[in-house]
Amino acid sequence: MxxxxxxxxxxxxxxxxxxDKWDDMAGEFK
Structure with a gap:
């Protein structure tokens, strides 16, 4: 344990x- x-x-x-993954995804939508 x-x-x-x-x-x-x-x-x-x-x-x-x-x-970090969410930041990358958000960057694609900007």
Whole structure:
């Protein structure tokens, strides 16, 4: 089982990647 820190770091990485993808998509609509 991952530690609390590992879980938080993984979540942040996933959210950051998703945010980057959303930024890319938004850029296409501007």
């Amino acid at each position: 991952p530690t609390y820190h590992e879980a938080m770091t993984t979540d942040l990485s996933t959210l950051t990647t998703a945010a």
